[in-house]
Amino acid sequence: MASAMVVTTGVVASRANKRSVCGPGGGGGGGVARGAEEEPPPPLQAVLVADSFNRRFFPISKDQPRVLLPLANVALIDYTLEFLTATGVQETFVFCCWKAAQIKEHLLKSKWCRPTSLNVVRIITSELYRSLGDVLRDVDAKALVRSDFLLVYGDIISNINITRALEEHRLRRKLEKNVSVMTMIFKESSPSHPTRCQEDNVVVAVDSATNRVLHFQKTQGLRRFSFPLSLFQGSGDGVEIRYDLLDCHISICSPQVAQLFTDNFDYQTRDDFVRGLLVNEEILGNQIHMHVITKEYGARVSNLHMYAAVCADVIRRWVYPLTPEANFTDNTTQNCTHSRHNIYRGPEVSLGHGSILEENVLLGSGTIIGSNCSITNSVIGPGCHIGDNVVLDQAYLWQGVRVAAGAQIHQSLLCDNAEVKEQVILKPHCVLTSQVVVGPDITLPEGSVISLHPPDAEEDEDDSQFSDDSGADQEKEKVKLKGVRLSRLQSSRSRSCRPGLSLESRRHEYGRRRGTTAESLGTQNQHGRRE
CATH class of the missing domain: 2.160.10.10 (Hexapeptide repeat proteins)
Structure with missing residues (x-):
């Protein structure tokens, strides 16, 4: 079924206007009979953040935003949208801040904005976004998401099929009365793997039986790290300490995630959110789980090291079917x-x-x-x-x-x-x-x-607190x-x-x-x- 393309710009639209565009029945096509015994799962939505909120690619990103940088001659955001569409997403909200006009122009000319697109792309722009937290607070204010959604950045390269992870997430929420609010996707990867970079290295403590995340810590600049003793007390099924994981920066979120960002204005990044929930788990009653893949591919192009590594993987066909000759963007110049x-x-x-x-x-x-x-x-x-x-x-x-x-x-x-x-x-x-x-x-x-x-005066300011990437010394x-x-x-x-x-x-x-x-x-x- 062809789905209509609706583009929304700015952050001044009222909640009522947003509901008229994105409310129940929008984007997925076809209403659901109220008298049905079992309602089908709602259309899968995604929130795509088309800004990194850091200067990791400066001065390259002075000319064009990171999500439009070509990787193997295809813009990064096209890989992300292809991944979301292939995994069953029917509606994607693209949030733009830096050079939003260029991103909007690119998307409007792409196949994602055609009437036949299976994934309806809605573009939301604002110069006020300074962090992921600002984006998710805007998602909550506009009531854009109605059920579980995917949270990704616009520089994700992945061929992961998240169907199993999504089913596990929904089952946990059904059995545990919505206690689990997020499932993070990780790829099994040794510390010496080329797609591992120091900025993104993490150590995770996880419940062996339930995959519930108990401790999450980035390791850049650390020669040693410690864990609370309480992690190992009363855990009959055991606790795994894992340093063999690559964070794919793909998260399955419940609608509560956006609400929690609204309730906690000190949450600026996903790392802030994860740490806050783990510290206050007993008080808030919310849990975070993880899903680990072994054979599929998922990585974020977060710096030039990752750009070179991921580009090499695409050329070497590790991200199949996202290969250069596939031309999944339907652009004749990319044949x-x-x-x-x-x-x-x-x-x-x-x-x-x-x-x-x-x-x-x-x-x-x-x-x-x-x-x-x-x-x-x-x-x-x-x-x-x-x-x-x-x-x-x-x-x-x-x-x-x-x-x-x-x-x-x-x-x-x-x-x-x-x-x-x-x-x-x-x-x-x-x-x-x-x-x-x-x-x-x-x-x-x-x-x-x-x-x-030339470098700007504002470039001396450390913006790492607004990004999940740790800042470089300045x-x-x-x-x-x-x-x-x-x-x-x-x-x-x-x-x-x-x-x-x-x-x-x-x-x-x-x-x-x-x-x-x-x-x-x-x-x-x-x-x-x-x-």
Whole structure:
């Protein structure tokens, strides 16, 4: 059955107006007879937060929001919406704050807003959202959710079938009179796995019999941690202490979750919520459970390290059926063919004589590769132009990037329309943001981040309290960039940047001050193994 598309913007709509759009009977199609003996389960809803409330991708996210960053030439939010639709979600509320107009424009042009979409997408925008807590308090104020719903961010890459987890969640709530308010999804993953990052590492104490979460703690920066002795007293079925879990950031929530965020204004993140409920479990009577998957895939692209790891997994087909040639977005420019050694070629791709595509390479539509090039473990976006004798190793090139002859790019990211001149060498972990031009005949040291955007005064403020990601260390020093465009780096070291800025000061500004931003592009040669 075709479902109507309704778009709601702003947060000024009254509760009555919201009910007229999203009330019972909306989004799922077809009413339910009141006299029926057994009502079918209500349409599954989802709350998608299209903002990270941190600057983990700055300065890249200065040009476009994180959820629109291309991963294997597909916007992150498209992966999330495809996952939600495949898992049976019929109505998704997309909450936007940073660069909301770009997100709205992207969604309105996508298949998610067609009348035939199985998942009705409703867009809600506001500049007042500063945290996940603000979003869920708005969900409660507008009475948007009527039953259990999924809570996700817009940078989730997953092929998890949550049917079993959802059934277990609903059964617990039925048997225990709505005591369980949330089920968190985890993936079994060893601590050394490439998709594990320090920011997201957690240790969880769980009841062996019921999967009830007893203790939840992030471990970044901790050399040791402790557990309350009460966890091990009176637990006849035993308690498991688990450090082999990857938090997928997918949560099955009851409507009470939004209400609890309203009642507790100090809850800003999901971690705040989990800690608050576990500490006050005996008083509030609410419980949190977990569901662990072993074979399916689920990860959040929370930083550049995770971007590289997840992108490699998509190319290596670990997220099947979300593979590059599947074109689940129905965008003709994203069509491509798949061949041996995970080589993907889009339409109208030109490959020069003597050029070698070794393995795990994606070439976007209309890309031109010169002669005698060597490309491995790399993603090249649509409309790129690669000159002769170029070496690309673990390189991520977005739309319209130009690389001149003799250049070498290793473990680096080049954003839309960036340009690398002749004989330029990019050492590992370099980032060139949109429109940046470098070269010719220079070598960028490891960890260099070049951007056209000067740092803002507000960027010195630590925003980690509004995010489930812990903040990177920040320094107070700033570089004066007024009137400077980093659009071209000259060949000599003394003239490596335009007047008023040295390459070294810029590198340290984003290499040290932003912490993991530049250094997060991890080595990919481990991505093929699975533990």
